[in-house]
Amino acid sequence: MSSRSVVLDAIRAAGTISRVGLIRATGFTAPTISTLVRKLINEDLVVETGHAKSTGGKRRVLLQLNHASRYAVGVHLDHGVITYALTNLGGTVVARISRPGAGAQEPAVVVARIATEIAALIDGVGVERDRILGVGLVFPGPVNATRGMGGPPDVGLAPAMRQWNGFPLGAALEQVTALPVALDNDATAAASGEHWTGGFGTATSAAALYMGTGIGAGLVVNGSTYRGPSGNVGELGHVCVSADGPRCWCGARGCVEALAGPAAVVAAARSEPATARAVGFTPGVRRPSVVADFAAISRAARRGEPHALALLERSARHVGVAARTLANLMDLEVLVLTGPSLATAGSVYLPIVRHELRACFARGTHTVDVRLSRSAATASAIGAAALVLESELVPPGHGPRPPEQVPGRRVRLTESAG
């Protein structure tokens, strides 16, 4: 298992690589590489893809992952919307659909619906069942010991997801889909997906700041996603930015999510008649989710509505302060802004968060690179699919290396045939 996945990971991270390049990248002997590569080609996971540029002597055959050989399904389960992404072996999105959220429905009913929607997605792409490696399912909360959603024991999950407390989500979905299911927190998954697709570059300390319905963060340290002992890592939404601030649903005071999260911004917009009119909120008529309402505010700000823009800028300053705390604790080099709410409002938040991080403690040594994710709207579902790919492609005990970081890539570029 492990030598096979070491070779697969080296091929994936390099993009294209020769057998000689693999020997240098992995340290395995030539006969071992030859055998493993033959097996991977027989399994259809790797294909030969032409020759390296000749520098005299025998031209080398290049290998690459066969992206269309296997697929993974990522599911982001949330109150307002369930987003599905089907990716190929390389992590590229091949199909995507958003369906109505879990709402107040019974977990078992929602799980049955997820299974039929996954089946329809697979049919729609025309992939045979045996090419699907598994399902990654992510949600706004930590994974608990019974492979369900957890949260602080006295309050449990965020109000919208309370009926999921104690439901054995992983086992239930495995039973109805007959596919292996991997679970994770949605913000953590967004960070994993960012790492998998190269969004963090070669940083040793990187984070994804996730904004959907709430606020969270995922951490990638030394190339590995950090999950902590209980999956309660990166609860950025519950960083205190005002000791005397309002009470948060989690029970504490002054959490940035309570003061400045999407739900707080939407509530503020609804409570000011001029802003509500400018945004297009009609009293009594609600969009399906906080995220959709927040997107309407973002679009109003983009049109130049001053009230909408002021609300977002105020929120961004609070989020920036929380992000500075995260940067100071983690000595962050890269912070990627992601999630559906930052897909629409990212151009307002990015300059403000960037400005706030200029004041981080490490500024004498390095800056913090703040960027927008290239796939902010679907980040968690893509990250969920990446969970499945990781379990297939990455050696146990290693973190996945981002593209262009491993020696194989350099070997290929400078390789001589001599």
Add this chain to the structure above:
Amino acid sequence: MDDTWRTSAVGLVLARPPRLLGTEPFFMEFIAGIEERLAAHGRSVLLHVVAHHDAEIAAYRRWARQRLVDAVVLVNPSVDDARPAVLRDLRLPVVVAGEPTGDNPAVRRDDAGSMRAALAHLVGLGHRRVARISGPDALLHTRTRTAALLTAAAESAVDAVVVAGDYSAESGARLTTGLLDGPDPPTAIIYDNDLMAVAGLHAVTELGHRVPRDVSLIAWDDSSLCRLASPALTTMSLDVHSFGESVGESVLRLVTGESVPQRWCATETVVVRGTTGPPR
């Protein structure tokens, strides 16, 4: 609630070369607009990304056989387009985003009027040598924009050249460098999307030129990328989200059997930011 979306999804296939990884900001915003209209009726957009039109047609055949979608949004209508005839044979209802094909209902953009507005802005600043880095030449709206640019340039006695890119950042950078290194470099460049314009801006800076002092740039498809560039890019302001909403509205009428009027997006206007100014 239905058990699956088999009776409530609208299909959208995006055919793009594999090296254009993912989907550009334009399509995610466009799909969000369609979804905004459909979600209120429990309907969704099934996005499928494929490498070329043959795979796109195979997807339509599969969806028709499985009855997986009840309508299709056809994007990027192109020259000698085989897709409309296939969709008609499959009896899949179609809304075209762009110039109409056959008698399918369409949501049109005023590409000619928008291109004239872009050129008028540059001419007003005093530019007389203008280049455009376009999208793929096989797309109908690329040709419409090209014809509008060349006609308007001739009327204003402006030299205009068009080079075809493929919407990728790589082509934007490469073609920008080629134009500026060539004889008679343009004093202004118009780009057909945001990714090529942002890459073009970087390429100009790397060549040691200043924007807009040495060369003015106009991007298309206003997105976060344009607003966050430094300097922020002057862009043509298509409201991509409301383009998507109009398509969603047409789809809803189509699937409920109502008559579907042809819709037009508002003509785009120039949002002046930091990348356009008078030529030196």
